[in-house]
Amino acid sequence: MKSLISETHSITPRRPAFDFSKSSLHWIKDDPIASNILNVIHPITPAPERWFCQTFREALPYIQDEKLKQAAIAFIKQEASHSYGHTLVNRQLHIVEQHLQDYLKLLDWIFDDMIGSNPLGIKLKNEKLKKHWLKTRLGMVAAAEHITGVLGHWVLNAETLEKSAIEIELFRLLQWHGAEEVEHREVADAMFRSMSNSITLRTASAVFIFPLFSILAILGIYQIMEKDTEFPQPFKIRDYLRAARQDRVPKAQMLLKAGMRYFNPKHSPLTEGNTQQALNFLKKMGS
Ligand SMILES: [Fe+2]
Ligand SMILES: [Fe+2]
Numbered sequence: 306m307k308s309l310i311s312e313t314h315s316i317t318p319r320r321p322a323f324d325f326s327k328s329s330l331h332w333i334k335d336d337p338i339a340s341n342i343l344n345v346i347h348p349i350t351p352a353p354e355r356w357f358c359q360t361f362r363e364a365l366p367y368i369q370d371e372k373l374k375q376a377a378i379a380f381i382k383q384e385a386s387h388s389y390g391h392t393l394v395n396r397q398l399h400i401v402e403q404h405l406q407d408y409l410k411l412l413d414w415i416f417d418d419m420i421g422s423n424p425l426g427i428k429l430k431n432e433k434l435k436k437h438w439l440k441t442r443l444g445m446v447a448a449a450e451h452i453t454g455v456l457g458h459w460v461l462n463a464e465t466l467e468k469s470a471i472e473i474e475l476f477r478l479l480q481w482h483g484a485e486e487v488e489h490r491e492v493a494d495a496m497f498r499s500m501s502n503s504i505t506l507r508t509a510s511a512v513f514i515f516p517l518f519s520i521l522a523i524l525g526i527y528q529i530m531e532k533d534t535e536f537p538q539p540f541k542i543r544d545y546l547r548a549a550r551q552d553r554v555p556k557a558q559m560l561l562k563a564g565m566r567y568f569n570p571k572h573s574p575l576t577e578g579n580t581q582q583a584l585n586f587l588k589k590m591g592s
Pocket of ligand 2: 384450453485486489
């Protein structure tokens, strides 16, 4: 049987050491706005990544493709590490601990209760229905992983940011996470396709997930900017556009175009990003 995983490298779980003790909210020294836009990645990440892991764990017993199974296990380990890394930053950034608890609770509710194993807290008893819900969640994880792969490629190539005066440890975390997202970007798509050939389900999952993550990201950025004690101010579109023009945050057009590409039924995650670039970065990082 031909594996649904085409890449030849084996995905490696890593746990690089970080020291966030000197990290601060405004880690792009001359740009608190771009810092805060990118800071949303820390509170927004842990809950969905735990949900990816839980969904994959439930799907593993159904996977016959051994190469895919091994890739999925490595994926779970990588996502667990990412979730832990961002949780460490959340503890360091007092704004998250002190002011974003309701936001974190909302994320927990969405990913643990609303679209977790028991949708809206309802325990599914019918086996067919249970399996269909699992396939739906795999479709949603695949759509979310399309976004993370695209963002991973962006951060690996964020040269302008790299050349700016930045606090390097937080940037290292973003690039490590981004590189691993590129490294494992075909796994969620393969997991979904191994259990479902429904293009309708794949499309519907993305129609739900893309706006969900966009709204959660915007909501998180609003809250961080509003609660920032050193530089409190409302989030304004023109500030985002300025930061995007300077290549300090991903451009909306780039994200929109990437989102549209996903709706091609034949879309392959491997047409996004560059595996070799990601692996070279991870090697150089020494993780
Ligand atoms: Fe991740
Ligand atoms: Fe991922």
